[in-house]
Amino acid sequence: MMGFEAPVAAVALLSGTLSGDLVETAVKTYADVAAIFAETEALPPETPVYEVQSYCPAPEGTEGGLFFGTSRIFPGKVNGEYFMTKGHFHGKRDRAEFYWGVSGQGLLLLMDAKRRCRAVSVVPGGLYYIPGETAHRLVNTGDEPLVVGACWPSDAGHDYDTILEQGFPVRIREIEGKPAIVESEG
Ligand code: F6R
Numbered sequence: 266m267m268g269f270e271a272p273v274a275a276v277a278l279l280s281g282t283l284s285g286d287l288v289e290t291a292v293k294t295y296a297d298v299a300a301i302f303a304e305t306e307a308l309p310p311e312t313p314v315y316e317v318q319s320y321c322p323a324p325e326g327t328e329g330g331l332f333f334g335t336s337r338i339f340p341g342k343v344n345g346e347y348f349m350t351k352g353h354f355h356g357k358r359d360r361a362e363f364y365w366g367v368s369g370q371g372l373l374l375l376m377d378a379k380r381r382c383r384a385v386s387v388v389p390g391g392l393y394y395i396p397g398e399t400a401h402r403l404v405n406t407g408d409e410p411l412v413v414g415a416c417w418p419s420d421a422g423h424d425y426d427t428i429l430e431q432g433f434p435v436r437i438r439e440i441e442g443k444p445a446i447v448e449s450e451g
């Protein structure tokens with residue numbers, strides 16, 4: 266008779282932490298992502314800016330499959346600009362994604378193909394649908410890690426170059442002790 270199988274991966278619902286043999290963890294340090302900030306600051310290069318755990322049960326590029334992840338953006342600033350992710354369009358531009366807030370406070374920057382940008386508050390329990398053709402970046406405006414779950418198609422891929430070259434039209438800076446959205450000067 267067939268036995269019952271144990272799950273191959275797990276998500277701790279309150280912390281977002283993923284576990285299982287197929288779960289991978291990648292850390293981005295200040296040295297890795299310094300170029301995304303408007304100005305540089307003499308932070309130790311090994312300072313972790315964010316960490317992504319991912320569970321990718323199908324080969325990258327599989328049509329019809331799904332990937333699952335947890336992003337943790339650590340609290341911090343570079344010359345007043347809050348720690349954030351690199352941000353990307355999906356390589357297959359029409360691929361959508363779900364994000365949901367687990368803990369911490371922040372913003373989700375969304376930018377369409379015409380560079381029209383929106384900033385949406387990310388709060389625990391908030392559910393965010395990122396349509397296709399939309400670049401997305403997470404910004405931690407709080408003083409604890411911003412933890413966000415994600416689920417995206419396994420054939421979405423990532424286009425980082427467009428954002429590295431052109432950036433987002435806005436930046437999120439601390440002004441008079443509070444997060445403010447300011448026009449990007451490059
Ligand atoms: C996947 C996705 C997230 C991000 C993660 C890190 O499509 O949107 O899992 O990959 O938040 O951000 P990036 O990839 O922009 O460095």
Ligand code: ZN
Pocket residue numbers: 353355362401417
């Ligand atoms: Zn994405």
